[in-house]
Amino acid sequence: MVKDDELLVGLDIGTTKICVVVGKGSEGKVSIVGIGSHPSTGLRKGVVVNMDSTVNSIKKAVEEAELMAGIKIDSCLAGIGGGHIKSFNSNGVVAIKDKEVKAEDIARAIDAAKAVAIPADRELIHVIPQEFIVDDQDGIKDPVGITGVRLEVKVHIVTGNISSAQNIIKCCKLAGLTVDDIILGQLASAEATLTPEEKEIGAALVDIGGGTSDIAVFSNGSIKYTSVLPFGGNSITNDIAIGLRTPIDDAEKIKKKYGCAFSNMVGANETIEVPSVGGRKPRTLQRKTLADIIEPRVEEVAGLIYEEIKKSGQEKLLASGVIITGGCANLEGMPELAESIFNLPARRGSPMGVGGLVDVVNNPAYATGVGLLIYGFKNTKGRRRGFDAGRSMKRLFSGQKLLNRMGEWFKEIF
Ligand SMILES: Nc1ncnc2c1ncn2[C@@H]1O[C@H](COP(=O)(O)OP(=O)(O)OP(=O)(O)O)[C@@H](O)[C@H]1O
Ligand SMILES: [Mg+2]
Missing domain, CATH: 3.30.1490.110 (Dna Ligase; domain 1)
Structure with a gap:
């Protein structure tokens, strides 16, 4: 179990953000003592494609976490994802x-x-x-x-892929970190968001990030199926940018502020203000128009996720349904749309079962970072591998x- 005062660091290298979570054993539980998060620009669909910017983001996220936790970080448990899995x-x-x-x-x-x-x-x-x-x-x-x-x-x-794992290790090394272990992202996310009961009676974890959707299916208390799809929230943002003729950065803000995955949930009178490209004046649009752009894309990705869940052969046994986490779980209407597509109960999964700075990590986007710690405390003690590129x-x-x-x-x- 978790030893008091033992420190572990989880490093989630995502397509949109790099996040460092520091945890300490406290009264048999993981207590979050620091977190650092920095935008990530060196990854595509969960895989490192630019070392320099990834190293830079890791360093920034580490500095932030070090300041908050008041410790020096020199090793981590790193998450891995991407379509090569x-x-x-x-x-x-x-x-x-x-x-x-x-x-x-x-x-x-x-x-x-x-x-x-x-x-x-x-x-x-x-x-x-x-x-x-x-x-x-x-x-x-x-x-x-x-x-x-x-x-x-x-x-x-x-x-x-050997090279994908080694690139993660190399980036960490260049950022001054040794990698104690490499853990599949959705296994970590599942640790932070699923209860043991859900794993026992059957549940599917879906972590929808910026570039990938990571799936893990559990039943009888054990992992039955894992898969990574190369689609995530970035495709929704692109659709909004094209559909509303607005710059990508504005499309991202609009998605987070007004987006809804289930257009039935949007009132007929709701309006939004949309910045235009090329210095034109902002326009006022119905919020329903935005939901009508988002819904088909989420439906498409959810359909592909459902195909993966079916491949597990467990879809009829998932009595606990689907737990949606990752940044896209924040999108309004996400569980509702998922229920309609999967024909299974769905809920949002935020990190749980930890103490300390709970409010700071109380966001589905931190499920992997927090989960790496929980997984680490449970599994890696005594077998730090000291990965070397x-x-x-x-x-x-x-x-x-x-x-x-x-x-x-x-x-x-x-
Ligand atoms: N409130 C919100 N509403 C809608 N989408 C959101 C919201 N907050 C975050 N997102 C979306 O979540 C995605 C980022 O999620 P997350 O931080 O889990 O990704 P990541 O871990 O960096 O990427 P990946 O796991 O795909 O490598 C982005 O597409 C972002 O737009
Ligand atoms: Mg992620």
């Missing part, structure tokens, strides 16, 4: 050596489950146990000590380190 489920079977399951049997089973061909340009980011099966008994969360002859593990494997992650996953990491995963996940 590919995930799948796998299983591994081994004979139980001494008729009673031991940690080594579990490590061997997980090793067998991850022994699948992964293309040379990709590497493992997570291998997460979902459940264990001893002989014919399935649904076991912790098989240690159980008697049997055959141990099977079902795992969820997340892979990503020059080193291949594969080596870090070999031999004893692999066993340690698997063992930690196993211990912490359940």
Whole structure:
């Protein structure tokens, strides 16, 4: 559990903002003690495309967080996202050596489950146990000590482009940070916004940011499916800029101030003022016109998200419905539109389960940053990997380190 006074730093490198969240263990809980956020211009659809501006934004966000927390930050847990992320489920079977399951049997089973061909340009980011099966008994969360002859593990494997992960590590290094671990963005967001009950009875987490929509489907308390779609709120802003013939910056402001994803929720008499391009006078328009531009785009993205949720094969089992987080969750009418498309209950997910500067992080846009900390406190203690840009992650996953990491995963996940 969370050790008192232990400090961790989460670094969410997003397409629109880079956010650093500092957390401290306090009375068994994560207490937020600092946050820094700076606009991000060096990423496209969740992937670093400009090192200099990304490094610069990281430095600015770190400085801000350092000032607020009153500490010097030199390491972090970094989030990873982008369309290059590919995930799948796998299983591994081994004979139980001494008729009673031991940690080594579990490590061997997980090793067998991850022994699948992964293309040379990709590497493992997570291998997460979902459940264990001893002989014919399935649904076991912790098989240690159980008697049997055959141990099977079902795992969820997340892979990503080697270069994308290394670019994150390089940016951090240039900004003066070592990366203790790399964590899939939506796994972090889920930690901050879903309750254990929701994960148990089935829920889909959807983090809609500026450049990507990140999906994670949970049931029976474990992760079943993850996926990243290369669409987010930036497409809505572009549509508004084109539809209302207004500059992008104004379109972004208009979206945040007056936007609504569900046009039925907008009154017929509501009007908005829209700046024009080329020095022309501002115009007054019906707010419904704006909602009519936003709704089809959100519908399209929600439709694609639903297709992904269906691919998980769990869509009929999601009794807790859909939890929408990320900056776009702030858009008025978002849960209402999502409910109509998914035919499932939907709610906004803001970071929860933390103490300290709760008001400062009380925004769905901070779900990943806060979640990185919660995930870190739960999972990474004792296995700081010290990622290094020059080193291949594969080596870090070999031999004893692999066993340690698997063992930690196993211990912490359940
Ligand atoms: N109040 C609001 N209403 C509508 N949209 C909003 C609001 N606040 C933020 N957004 C949108 O949320 C998006 C940014 O979300 P977020 O901060 O989660 O993205 P990110 O993490 O930087 O990007 P990504 O996760 O895609 O890499 C932007 O498109 C922004 O316009
Ligand atoms: Mg994000």
